[in-house]
Amino acid sequence: MKLTNEELKEKIIELKEKLDVTIVAHFYQRDEVFEIGDITGDSLELAKKTQDDNSEFVLFCGVAFMGQSVKVLSPHKRVVMPKLACCSMARMIDSMYFDDSVKAMNEAGISSDNILPITYINSNADVKAKVGEMGGMVCTSSNAKVIITTALKEGKKILFVPDRCLGQNIANNMGLKSAVIGEDENIADADIICFNGFCSVHQLFSLDDIAFYRKKYPGILIATHPECDPSICDASDFVGSTSQIIKYIKELDPEQKVAVGTEFNLVNRLRSKNTYVLSSTKPECPTMNETTLEDVYVTLKAIEDGSPINEIEVDTNTQKWAKIALERMMAL
Numbered sequence: 309m310k311l312t313n314e315e316l317k318e319k320i321i322e323l324k325e326k327l328d329v330t331i332v333a334h335f336y337q338r339d340e341v342f343e344i345g346d347i348t349g350d351s352l353e354l355a356k357k358t359q360d361d362n363s364e365f366v367l368f369c370g371v372a373f374m375g376q377s378v379k380v381l382s383p384h385k386r387v388v389m390p391k392l393a394c395c396s397m398a399r400m401i402d403s404m405y406f407d408d409s410v411k412a413m414n415e416a417g418i419s420s421d422n423i424l425p426i427t428y429i430n431s432n433a434d435v436k437a438k439v440g441e442m443g444g445m446v447c448t449s450s451n452a453k454v455i456i457t458t459a460l461k462e463g464k465k466i467l468f469v470p471d472r473c474l475g476q477n478i479a480n481n482m483g484l485k486s487a488v489i490g491e492d493e494n495i496a497d498a499d500i501i502c503f504n505g506f507c508s509v510h511q512l513f514s515l516d517d518i519a520f521y522r523k524k525y526p527g528i529l530i531a532t533h534p535e536c537d538p539s540i541c542d543a544s545d546f547v548g549s550t551s552q553i554i555k556y557i558k559e560l561d562p563e564q565k566v567a568v569g570t571e572f573n574l575v576n577r578l579r580s581k582n583t584y585v586l587s588s589t590k591p592e593c594p595t596m597n598e599t600t601l602e603d604v605y606v607t608l609k610a611i612e613d614g615s616p617i618n619e620i621e622v623d624t625n626t627q628k629w630a631k632i633a634l635e636r637m638m639a640l
């Protein structure tokens with residue numbers, strides 16, 4: 309017989325008391341999974357807090373690059389994921405596409421010595437390793453501006469992968485010039501040269517959605533994630549990472565109306581009479597939603613039985629260089 313969520317929750321709590329395991333959950337997880345997280349937060353907070361945690365096992369409820377980043381930063385930890393769900397944006401680039409991007413820049417007259425690569429944390433370890441080997445670093449949506457500011461001090465052209473929107477939004481915010489490989493001519497003129505990747509969930513928000521809310525509720529604020537298209541971020545009152553959006557909304561006057569452009573589970577948790585989802589289509593991240601309480605229970609049970617499932621492994625060379633790229637970010 310299928311267990312109810314309440315029964316599963318009880319069993320999960322019982323197992324957690326017996327085992328040396330920390331449950332980590334991103335804001336985009338289903339409510340019932342998010343609620344059992346010992347550590348919750350945005351991508352940067354999860355990476356930092358999990359690094360400081362001492363449990364033998366990390367049970368990561370999120371998408372694969374997140375669990376992989378924990379393993380890369382702390383290879384002695386055993387990282388398991390209830391679902392090996394992948395971020396569709398992270399899947400848009402691998403080490404071959406990364407090399408092709410460097411080649412495209414070379415063909416545009418930019419020598420490899422003059423390229424500093426930055427990868428959004430939403431990328432797999434092989435891409436992070438390539439970036440680390442070339443002297444570059446990782447960024448997240450909450451620290452991208454700091455990372456780019458530091459990177460620019462080297463006086464090189466920035467290759468930004470995989471999210472063109474985050475790269476373009478930061479460039480616009482800092483008054484820099486950006487270009488997208490394969491889309492724009494004269495990429496050599498730009499300061500930030502972006503790979504043409506994107507998040508399909510954040511592409512759902514449109515200028516029509518913003519116009520609709522502004523017309524319906526004059527004075528409403530619009531808060532969006534920097535994975536949205538630059539046209540959307542330019543038309544927003546606030547742009548920030550998941551944690552930054554939550555903080556922004558919690559600090560607003562309760563009577564202030566706000567429409568939020570990021571993943572549904574997060575916005576739904578914030579929803580009140582004055583907080584709206586900035587989309588007529590439910591902006592769910594299908595892969596973040598794959599993980600269920602039952603998956604968490606099964607994964608904990610496998611640890612108890614001595615045969616953990618869905619354990620994350622990263623080969624030594626990839627781990628070494630990806631760690632360097634992640635640690636350069638952590639140091640800032």
Ligand code: 13P
Nearest residue numbers: 350351352448449549550
């Ligand atoms: P945050 O770093 O803002 O949590 O974003 C992660 C993510 O995948 C957004 O789509």
Ligand code: SF4
Nearest residue numbers: 395396397507509593
């Ligand atoms: Fe990846 Fe987009 Fe899902 Fe975030 S919302 S995990 S970027 S697919």
